[in-house]
Amino acid sequence: MTQHPTDHWHAPLRHIxxxxxxxxxxxxxxxTRLEAVSGRTVGSERVWMGQTHVAPATNSGDHHHGxxxxxxxxxxxxxxxxxxxxxAEVRVETEPGDYIFVPPFVPHREENPGTEEAVVVIARSSQEGIVVNLPSLWAPVDEGDVGR
Structure with missing residues (x-):
């Protein structure tokens, strides 16, 4: 548990x-997901921040952030x-300077169809980097597995 300084006006800033x-x-x-600000790194209580890198012509696995x-x-x-x-599969194409909002529990993936690395900065409303990896969202379903 993070201790609160008794003098909130003079708590130190953290440089990462x-x-x-x-x-x-x-x-x-x-x-590749990199962590900068979190409960573990700086003692934050309500925010996680970092970045991800996706190589050219690469897709991430399907996941959500709880x-x-x-x-x-x-x-x-x-x-x-x-x-x-x-x-329906929805594809949101972005460019530098754009922002994306991902609501809680929404399964998604990042794709990089380009020829340069894609780098994004991420902020989450949790002090932990919550990641729940999923099986492919768009893979055919074997009807024998339905209901299991």
Missing amino acids: KGKELSGDTRQTSGM EAETAIYVVSGHPVFVFAEGD
């Missing part, structure tokens, strides 16, 4: 250098964010 980001966080296939809201800022590349809306 880009070269000091930690990859010691839950990962998803096809991307109860956390996720805000994404596209730094470089042209990542595509993919989710399901009913039976």
